[in-house]
Amino acid sequence: MDQRTSGADALTQKNDAAPALLGVVCGLAAALFWAFGFAATRHGLKVGFTPVDLLVHRYVWSGIAFLPLVLRAGVSDLCGIGWSRGLVLMVLGGPVMSLISYAGFLFVPLGHGSVIQPSCATLGGLLLAALVLKERISASRLAGALVIVGGLGVIGAESIGHIGAEGVQGDLIFVLAGLMFAGFGAMLRRWRVSAVPAALVINVLSLLLVPVYIATVGLAHVAAIGFTENAIQALAQGVLAGPAALYLYAVSVQRLGVARAAVFPACVPALTLLTGWLLLGEPPTMLQTAGLVTVLCGFYLAQRQS
Numbered sequence: 001m002d003q004r005t006s007g008a009d010a011l012t013q014k015n016d017a018a019p020a021l022l023g024v025v026c027g028l029a030a031a032l033f034w035a036f037g038f039a040a041t042r043h044g045l046k047v048g049f050t051p052v053d054l055l056v057h058r059y060v061w062s063g064i065a066f067l068p069l070v071l072r073a074g075v076s077d078l079c080g081i082g083w084s085r086g087l088v089l090m091v092l093g094g095p096v097m098s099l100i101s102y103a104g105f106l107f108v109p110l111g112h113g114s115v116i117q118p119s120c121a122t123l124g125g126l127l128l129a130a131l132v133l134k135e136r137i138s139a140s141r142l143a144g145a146l147v148i149v150g151g152l153g154v155i156g157a158e159s160i161g162h163i164g165a166e167g168v169q170g171d172l173i174f175v176l177a178g179l180m181f182a183g184f185g186a187m188l189r190r191w192r193v194s195a196v197p198a199a200l201v202i203n204v205l206s207l208l209l210v211p212v213y214i215a216t217v218g219l220a221h222v223a224a225i226g227f228t229e230n231a232i233q234a235l236a237q238g239v240l241a242g243p244a245a246l247y248l249y250a251v252s253v254q255r256l257g258v259a260r261a262a263v264f265p266a267c268v269p270a271l272t273l274l275t276g277w278l279l280l281g282e283p284p285t286m287l288q289t290a291g292l293v294t295v296l297c298g299f300y301l302a303q304r305q306s
Contacts (some may be wrong), residue, residue, distance in 0.1 A: 023253075026248040034271075054237060060236030063207040066204050078205075089187060092180050093185075113174045115155055120178025120179055121178040121179070121185070143290055151292070151294030199242075
């Protein structure tokens, strides 16, 4: 009897471990894809793409892929979200926010945007949770927010001391992008909209910008950069950092729960610095590394429940 019981327990543990392992793999893959998207943005700007060019790659391919799903769910109410809310979400978490983020890399290195934007998204999320959603902020999360501010101060010191006014401007651009994404998350929670329908709607609504892009900018510029570079951006922005990362993170949340899956977005800054170093040849400076380590400690505290 004892042997049968222990065997059943082992089988149960094995069955429980498989979904958890899948959740970890999917979460890490999502974080890596997001990091790759940051690095691809930096690379794209260096080879001649404009932020608007990258924006088109980010949304047009996924928008075309998601269009049948939105049409099937219903365009009149945008998958149940509604047009007014859909447009707000598109501004806060869609092409407007992305365009601002891309512009930041024109002024500062990869290590700044990859740390500042997620950090400000976390800080803004805590602030909006307290002010708008009336959630109680624990002492641990408050301490984490203060530590994150300290880490941002370290990175900001590099802009002031070594890059100059353009560096400060770039950092502030990423602060704005992070706060916008925090607003996006707060609206999702307030309106009780899940991330997947929101992503479908945002990508499809972004297709409305394509005729404007063609009429004002045209396709000659991106065509002149070459097929290979455009293919890289289409893969990195339109597939990996967009729908693929979102789907993998959603699977991670389903398998592990929201609290445990929240650790993977916190890995994005470190993975981005590593990716930028290996793929772009941009090693992080000592101040960027110190700021990253400080911010990661803050992420840990901010994600604790107590």
